[in-house]
Amino acid sequence: MFSLAWKTIRARRGSFAAAFVAVFCGSALITASGVLLDSGLRSGIAPERYAAAPVVVAAGQDVSFGQRFAERVPLSVERVADVARVPGVRAAVGDVSVQAGLRGPDGSVPVVVHGASSAQLETGLVDGRMPAAADEVALAGAHVGDTVSLAVGAIASPYRVVGTTGSGAFVTDEQARTLSGRPDRVDAVAVLADPGTDADGLAARIRQAVPGADVLTGNDRADAEFLDVGAARSFLVLIAGSFGGTMLIIVLLVVASTLGLTIQQRRQEFALLRAIAATPKQVSRLVATETLLLSTVAAVLGALPGVGLTFLLRHALAGYGAVPENFQFVLGPLPVVAAVVTSVVAALGAGLIAARRAARVSPVAALGEAKVEPPTLGRARLVLGWSLIPLGVALSVGLPMTVGGDAATGGAAGSVLVLVIAVALLGPRLLTATAGVLGRLGLGFLAEANTRARSRRVGSATTPLIMGVALAAVQIFTLTTTDGAAQRQAEDGLLADRVLVAQGGIAPAVADAVRRTPGVTAAVPVAHTQVLVNYQEMGDPATESYAAQGVTPDGLGSVLNLDLRRGSLDALTDGTVAVSQFAAGTFGVDVGSTLSLQLGDGTPYQARVVGIYGNGLGFGDLTLPHDVVVAHTTSRLDDEILLAGTDFSALNGMLANYPEIQATDALQAAQRDDGQSSVTLLLNLVLLAFIAIAVVNILVLATAARVREFALLRLVGAKPRQVRSMMRGEAAVVVVASVVLGSLVAVPPLVGISLSVTGFALPTVPPLLYLAIVAVAVALGWGSIALPARFALRPAPVAAMRVGE
Structure with missing residues (x-):
């Protein structure tokens, strides 16, 4: 049967070429989808600041398969001491990173502030000493004795330079935690090991000493350093799942149509085979063998361009900001094997289904139908x-x-x-x-x-x-x-006369200062985040991520129109939430219902629904109290401040004290780049x-x-x-x-x-x-x-x- 099938393929190269191309291209797509999924599960980037630490301890960011907290989940500062007591640990560094601006005559230059103890993870001191007081800093590019101004969320404080470093800025550990807005928390614990200590063995001992935390080694350490690495992996898992499922169905339909047409064009051949006593089983075996030979070769060859396609996809995804620039895909054998097996099975099934009529029709009927299709x-x-x-x-x-x-x-x-x-x-x-x-x-x-x-x-x-x-x-x-x-809702719903924004965010205290400015009638700070919602879907528990914003109800109606359908946003206080009409349908809630959430950093939040609104596409499916959102974001800063007023001349003068902040109009702020x-x-x-x-x-x-x-x-x-x-x-x-x-x-x-x-x-x-x-x-x-x-x-x-x- 193998010899006959091979001879048939060689004799009908033109007809089989179409089926070959269909399986070839299908295998390439399945391979690309598999690489996306595999990379979402296993890929990442090499650590940078944590490269000198063989082990890094961080709080768990992952919730479930493809789901993770959007904001950094911090560790208690007590964990640093717990890790330091583990045998083999030379030093446990409680690391904190704070985005700040170094003010100068030409404006504000972005700089990352760390605690002094974390200097040993990098180049360390070049001159002077490390800071010992809250108003001291060790800074790259400065001179010992200088006084500099560091602004966090546009709120600046003076610091005396007591040392110079190769990169970054360092304050005392306590001051770094204070600037982060979490004085009793750290981002992660970088572990420096005693000489000759095995990293895997040390990690195992730390897991026993610090249960519930993520103990990371190898490239996984970058997950604690860069939150966008984990977010990129989750995104790849989600798109590979949704794209891959649709793609598999389409590949099956295309392969089935192509093989079906190829077999229909061979009805005369099958009729002759049946007329010379070929059994239905033999005809089916011939088709199966032909399909198996053809699809195996096509699927194996198609996997190669599929791997090449992933490089183009990685470049495009990095360009759109979906993955970091240095995020590399995993190129393992599993996606290739899965693509080949899936393509062959799909082609074999489609071929047998298409050959069913030709194999079962009687010889006399087969000859009669060889040239004319059944009516x-x-x-x-x-x-x-x-x-x-x-x-x-x-x-x-x-x-x-x-x-x-x-x-x-x-x-x-x-x-x-x-x-x-x-x-x-x-x-x-x-x-x-x-x-x-x-x-x-x-x-x-x-x-x-x-x-x-x-x-x-x-x-x-x-x-x-x-x-x-x-x-x-x-x-x-x-x-x-x-x-x-979404664009229409954002443009129609944003009623603000001015919108204040700043790179890195705006400290909540700025909104209080703006409210006191003459001519400003309303100033509503807005903080954006992603929250996880727990609800019942078809009777089963489900958890999904939704965009959320935190606002203050005072003056909200003057700057924002959420198209309220039911309830009242004036009741938006601690322990409450407003939900979009779309999300309310998903969760099965209405005004007065209770919704179970996990805030951006994983903190549970039981909320009573106080309003249902229509503009969920433009402003997020959930609206929460401002203080609740800000307290559980990574930066603890506002993304923007929405203003309403009659005269902004005094505001322009006041903003001179905050050079990091820019004022824009509502139309420009509403423009979206998704x-x-x-x-x-x-x-x-x-x-x-x-x-x-x-x-x-x-x-x-x-x-x-x-x-x-x-x-x-x-x-x-x-x-x-x-x-x-x-x-x-x-x-x-x-x-x-x-x-x-x-x-x-x-x-x-x-x-x-x-x-x-x-x-x-x-x-x-x-x-x-x-x-x-x-x-x-x-x-x-x-x-x-x-x-x-x-x-x-x-x-x-x-x-x-x-x-x-």
Whole structure:
């Protein structure tokens, strides 16, 4: 069987090339997705400041698979002494990092302030001594005896330079903790070991002495130094899971369509095999062996460009700020093996399903059907196809109208695949109907007749193009709908006359000073964070991360319009929360309900819901009391201060004391740059590129295999221009059906997504973007049929008739 399968593949290289390309590209995508997931689980960067410490102790940032606290979880200062007592520890350094500004004649220069004891982790002293008093500093680039001004959150304090260092600024350990806003906490404990001490053994002893803390070695130490490393890994896990699941389904559909068309074109061969006594089992074994040989080679070769694709993705993700610049992906064997196995299994399953009819049909019926497709579709196929349409519509529109929240959005987004499968099952019927409509508009007899007679083959070839149009519309217009709504909410809801911002943040005390400034009628500080919400989803416990803001209720209505639907924001005090309409649907809460949260640094927070508002996309799904949020962020600073007033001349003078702070208008502050949306769009474009390749691949296969048919038409008197005219008519059927059906398939999911996230049924569909999707579909469909048809007409008719199918 192996020899026969290999000879068949060699004899039908053109037909099998299409299946090879489909599996090859599918394997590349699966490999890239696997590398993303593997990197999210195991990758990172090398430590910098902690490179001299073989062991680093930090509080746990991870909550569960793919979930972590957004703010730094600090350690109690007592942990430093606990670690120092472990045998083998030469020194335990309680490290704190504070973002500050070094004021000078030309403005404020960013500088990171640490505690004096952590100087031994870096270059140490160059001159002088380390600080011993709260107003002393050791500073790079300064001179002993100088007086400098260090500002944290735009609040400056004078310091006397008592030493110079190779880099950074160092104050006493106590002063560093005070500047961080957590006098009894440290960021991490860097462990310096006695000479000859094994790092792994020391880490094991520290875990026993300090239970519950993360004890890190190797590159994992960078997790304690750079919070964005852990956040990047969590992000990669999430996008690999969501992107990989959709991608697997699409790869399966594309491979199934390609193999199905390849096997349909071999019906005469299978008919002859059945007529000379080949059993259904033998035909199935032949198809399985062919598919196994082809898919194995294609999957192995496809994994190589898949690895190369990950380098491009890493560069793009770093450019969008999704991962740090020096974050490296893990290139292990597991993603490659998983891609090869998945691709082979998917191809083998698709091939056996496609060969089922050819293997089971009787020899006499096989010979009768070798040249003519069965006139009707199977009852099971029709029932399943028509049943999936109302199911898809119910998922896309019904859930947002009844449930709401994340479940509704997920159901609406996933319904596009259900509807695409329905269209694939009903494709021959739908294409026949399209040909009938176009026939009445002057399509041409041959084109209409051929489409009706070959509806199965044309349906298999058209399915990827329909899927491409539908997915492109859903993915792109979902982003335009959500981003457009978020931008509108931010612009319409931000009522402030001025917005104060500063690099690194603004100290809460600044807001008090601004309020006392003449001409300012309201000053509302805003702090942004991410919180984890615990709720019930379909009866099961769930924990998800949501954007949150902390504000003060006093003067809030003058600077911010959250589109309050129920409740009151005046009651926003400690122990309360306001929730967006979308989030309320997800959590199943309303005014008066209790919500269980974990704040940015992991602190539990039980909150009573006091308000439900509509502008969640523009300002975050949760609004908390300002002091609650600020007390549990890494910096303990505000991100901005929203101002309302009648005269800001006095304010401009007051801000001269805070050179780090800049005043901007509300419109500029409302402008958003969502890197996550850009990453989502990038991954979807990669997926759409795969679908585009599949469309060209399968349409070229379907057209190039008709050499003998074209030759026969020419032998009975048809001229080449008439054959080309027929193919243009068939191309019109394919393109029109793909654009119309793909657009119709995209409508219910987009309506459902728009209802779920914005409350309006009409999604944001920029006309130029839709025309671009249509133009690409027309170019792919028309070019993949017209160009191969021209090549197929080149051989002389008699010579072409000698070519086997």
